Amino acid sequence: MDRPDRAARFDLNAGDIVAALRGQNLEVASGTLGQQPMDNPGAFEISVQTQGRLRTADEFGDVVLKSSPTGALVRLKDVARLELGAQDYATNASLDGKPALALLFNQEPGANALETAETILETVAAMSKRFPEGLSYDVVFNPTQYVAKSVEKVQETIFEAVILVALVVFVFLQSVRAAIIPIVAIPISLIGTFAMMQAFGFSLNNLSLFGLVLSIGIVVDDAIVVVENVERNMKEGMSARDAAHRTMDEVGGALIAIALVLSAVFIPTAFLTGISGEFYRQFAITIASATIISAGVSLTLSPALSAILLKPHSTKDHSVRWWQRPINGFFSRFERLFDRVSHGYSALTGKLIRMSVLVLAVYVGLMALTGVQFGRAPTGFIPASDQSYLITVVQMPAGTSLKRTEDMLQRVVTTALDHPDVAHAAAFAGLDGATFTTASNSGTVFLPLKNIGDRMDRGRTLDMTLSDLRQTFGQWREARILVIPPPPVRGIGNSGGFKMYVQDRSGAGYPALEGATWSVAGPANQLAPTESVFTVFNTASPEIYADIDRIKAEQLGIPVEDVLDTLAVYMGSSYVNDFTLFGRSYRVTAQADAPFRKTPDDIARLRVRNADGNMTPIGSVATFEDRIGPYRVARYNLYPAAAVQGDVTAGYSTGEALDAMERLASEKLGEDFSFEWTELALQQKLAGNTAAIAFSLAVVFVFILLAAQYESVTLPLAVILIVPMSLLSAVSGVLMRGMDVNILVQIGFIVLIGLAAKNAILIVEFAKQAQDKGMSAEDAAVEAAHLRLRPIIMTSFAFILGVLPLVIASGAGFEMRQSLGTAVFFGMLGVTGFGLLFTPVFYVTTRKAADWMAHRLLKRPISAPASAK
Known part of the structure; x- marks a missing residue:
């Protein structure tokens, strides 16, 4: 801490002091004695050492500032007070009202957050044993606790999903042996998925674990289809081995088609960019990996286990134990009920096919309703979560x-x-x-x-x-x-809600910028979708303006540069260089001591050296006046700008809030001003039509793969046409629960494309096989619908119950889990219900369309019609 009055008495100014510090406190490499090249090198090379950097306040106090011809010295301690202090006095911290020192730890990129936090806590706990009496520590903010609890909840969801899926499989297959086969597929597929996640560099976070939750319902589907078909063939008198062989002939193509379709749905989304792409990518790779591995398991392990484990059903009851009788009674009643439902569904399918025109009209009406529901649905981005x-x-x-x-x-x-x-x-x-x-x-x-x-x-x-x-x-x-x-995503902004910048694009000035900013921030609090809208920009911060008379300074021989340097050092805490303490480098700073920087008169009394070597007060060449102005001015995309921040009113979506703010800003801001979004609001705007792109890519890829699989342009339509119905159910469920269409709901839509196609493929594939054997399109559709009802209901219920824990989630991170779970839960209900009703009609319609096109374009005869049973 410099004392300017003492320095001036010794004819020293701020620049002299800083120059002396820089000249006598520096890091040097002193070299080596006897180092090559030399004509006659000696036997040794000896390094030369000297003290460069100073280490203690006493050593800095002995820095020589000036010497006289008589040998008198002026040292730093003669004109300054030296202390080991804090680098920054701009902030003070307290915890629960008591003085505290805050330590903030930042995680390095690629580090494991939970392991990093655990290591820090262990280290601090070990250090606390050496704390002096009266000093303690407390961890008051640990974001990894939220991450850990959220991951723990998702892991519980995975366990719950496995239990529910196993229960569904057991109820429908009614055999522990049969239930084992799909259940075995779960750990095998998940372990393989973990390997793929590691290969792609993914961690076990909320997003990847969400993908695993959805994968559980998907990975058992293929195995369920195999086991159900083997059981059906065994009921016709075949051995387990022969039934397994025949099953691969019957459903092998469908399983391959399903795997290709699901991969085609998810893999293209992995190449999307931006923050939306990061969300889509982890889901895409996780579910696609699980699907491909599951397909391999269902085509290899599942039929092999079926041939080994499954036994012919016995009609005799003498070997049944007493505790099995109520279970068998339940299964018998369940089978009778399911048989009635199955026969009723077959009859209904035939009627719907005969009324295909009316059914298609209803479908068009539901398509229109889908558009209406999407128009009503509020849009969001990332759900705000309770952190x-x-x-x-x-x-x-x-x-x-x-x-x-x-x-x-x-x-x-x-x-x-x-x-x-x-x-x-x-x-x-x-x-x-x-x-x-x-x-x-x-x-x-x-x-x-x-x-x-x-x-x-x-x-x-x-x-x-x-x-x-x-x-x-x-x-x-x-x-x-x-x-x-807090912000929903750490690292994107400092708070939740939204943030925009009002920009001065014509140089209108800071007062005009402040007025324009408040013209938006003030009325925004009256808008329904927004609340707590504010700006911290103001132009009323008190200032003292030092008006330097440069002409007079030149006349007095006072360099203006010295005046500015003096102000910078004494008033501005000038950084000089560094010193070493405890093996680390810290800053050396110079500043006027506190009593010499309280009032404008203190500034005027600061002295600088003129051309004659005399110390002249700054007040002789400068005047001081009080002003007001902005404390800090930000620039956003090159323009002076002021931030407007706010929150979204409960019951409204972020999309509604952003639209309301845009309308207000467009109305209130004149031609000299404009606005731009930043932080999470900007990411939401940049995401824009990402969901539409992902959805379109998924549908196109599914169509291309199915067209190649079936060697038909029309037949894939029988699969794809059911997709809008799943979206109708999903968005209706989202609206019913008062949610918005955020990025997790959009990911759910992508998942539903694959699931809708999967169920439709099971019917279409069997119908095509039956028609190839000579059946009419109508009878083939009814037969396929009847035979595929049980596996479709089984797989659908397995998935629906598998995601049920997401729908009713609670605890840390429940907002995201509920958003995703609601979309896929209600969407899957639509996939099952609408798919069972519409897919046979779509199949017959597309086959007739194909025959008509072949007749008109290729002059082939139209297939003979046949009545649906």
Whole structure:
């Protein structure tokens, strides 16, 4: 800490002090004695060592600033106070109202978050044993806890899904031996999927685990189809071995087609770019890998196990044990019920085929309804999730000192801790939580909340806590206090909600920019979809303007550069160089001591050297005046800009909020100003039609593969036409639960394309085989629908119950799980119901269309019609 008055008495200015420090505190390489090249090298080479960097305050105090002809020395300690202090005094931290030092740990790219956190906690725990008395530590914010709990919940979901799938398989196959075969496919397929995930560099995160949850219902499907068909053939009197052989002839083509279709649905989405592509990619690779491995298992292991494990059904009852009788009774009633349903479905299928024109008209009507439902559905991006903490931003009047801001934060902390949902309050005076920059009039309080399970047990949601705190702090008048949720994706923005920049594109000036910004931020709070809209930009921060008379300075022989350097060093805390302590480098800084930088008069008394060597006060060449202006001005895409941030009102989607803000900004901003989105809102806008692209690619690839599989252009339509019905069911379910169409729902739509095609293929493939054997298209469709009803119901119920835990999810990360689960759950109900009714009609219609086209274009005879049974 320089004392400018003492320095001036010794005819020293700020530049002299900084130059002396830089000249006497530096890292040097002193070289080596006897180092080559030499004419007569010696026996040894000896390194030369000297002290370059200084290490202690006493050593810095002995730095020589000036010497006289008599040998008198002026040292740094003669004109300055030296201390080992903090590098930055712009912020102060406290925890629950007590002084604290905050340590922030950042994870390196590619590191395992959970392992990193565990290592840090173990290290700090070991270090705490050496803490002095009265010093302790507390971990108040650990985002990996949310990750760990969320992953744990998904793992529980996977276990629940396996149990439910196994139960469905057992009920329909009614044999432990038969149920073992599809269940064995689950671990084999998942282990293979883990290997593929590792090969692609994926970690076990929420997205990849979601993919595994969906994969469970998919991987058992193929094995179920194999086992059911073997059982059906065995009921006709065939041995298990022969039944397995015949099954491969009957369903092998369908299984290959299903694997190709599901891969065609997911793999193209893996090449999408942007943040949406990252979401799609992990799902795509995970599910595609599971599907391909499952297909291999169903074509090899499943028939082999069927031939070994399955036994002919015995009609005799004398060997049945007492505890098996109620189970067998249930199975008998179930079979009778299913047989009635199966025969009723066959009759209904025949009627629908005969009324195909009416059925197609209904289909067109449902297509129109699908469009209406999508038009009604609000759009979102990434669901906001309860991460068990909130951010409180405190804005004091411009120019407020750090001490006053700290006092206000203490009041905020005390009030927040009185709320039953708040566990801790970590306050940072001087930190602007809206921009994560420093300002003396700003403060931020991070509010870790109590365990999400405990809060949900009490019926408390994050929105409730957020609303309570906003209502409480909204009544305060001494400061503007904003409570905002964290960002849904860490690393993309500092808070949840949305953020836009109002840009000055014509140089209108900062006051005009402030007015334009408030013309948007003010009315935005009156819009229905938005709330807590604010801006921290203002042009009323107090300033002292030093007006340097450059002509007078030149006349007095005072270099303007020296005036500026003096201001920079004494007032601005100038960085000089570095020193070494505890094996690490730290900064050496120079600054005027506190009593010499309190008032404008202190600036005027600072002295600089003129051409005659005399020390002249800065006040002789500069005047000082009070002004106001912006404390900090951001630039966004080259233009001066001010941020407008806000949150989405409960019950509205982010898409609705962004659209409302765009309309308001377009209306309020003049020609000199414009706006652009940033952070997560920008990503949502950039995602734009990503879902439409992914959906279109999936449908096109499915069509191409099926066209190649069936060597037909029309027959794939019998499979693809059912896809819109799955989307109708999915979006209706999303609307019914009050959700928006976010990126996870969109991923669910992609999944449904493959599932809808899978069920349709089972009917179409069998119908084609039957027609190739001489049946009419109508009879072949009815026969295929009848034979494929059980495997379709089995696989569909296995998948539906497999995703049921997602639909009713709770705990950490439940928002994303519910979004995905709702879409695929209701969509799969539509795939099953609409698929069973419409697919036979689509098959007959497309076959007739193919015959008609062949007759008209190739002059082939039209196949003879036959009545559906």
